Amino acid sequence: MGDGTLRLERRWTALAGTGGAYLAGANQPWTIAVDGTAVGALAPKETVEVALAPGHHTLRLGQGRHLSPERSFDVAQDEVVSFYCHGPRYGWPQLLAALVKPDLWITLRRA
Secondary structure: OOOEEEEEEEOOOOOOOOHHHHHHOOOOOEEEEEOOEEEEEEOOOOEEEEEEOOEEEEEEEEEOOEEOOOEEEEEOOOOEEEEEEEOOOOOHHHHHHHHHOHHHOOEEEEO
């Protein structure tokens, strides 16, 4: 019997290398929180795996005020559940919206 695995891939952000990268925290590691507890960090262009007990979990990424929406998922024994994420990449209207609603800053999607 084995644990399940959560795999997270942090993809490139179009704002990287621009003045917006600093604003977006694009070069900073993001904290990985599972069920409200920090379990690791995810650097730019990095993929990490976290062992989890089988069952229902929640996932959120963050760095200071910059957050992802909270995502719920189930993982079975020996199953790998994958998500990918990235910072803002669309343009100033989306960045301004994320300033008002910080959980729009980091996109987090099931792969």
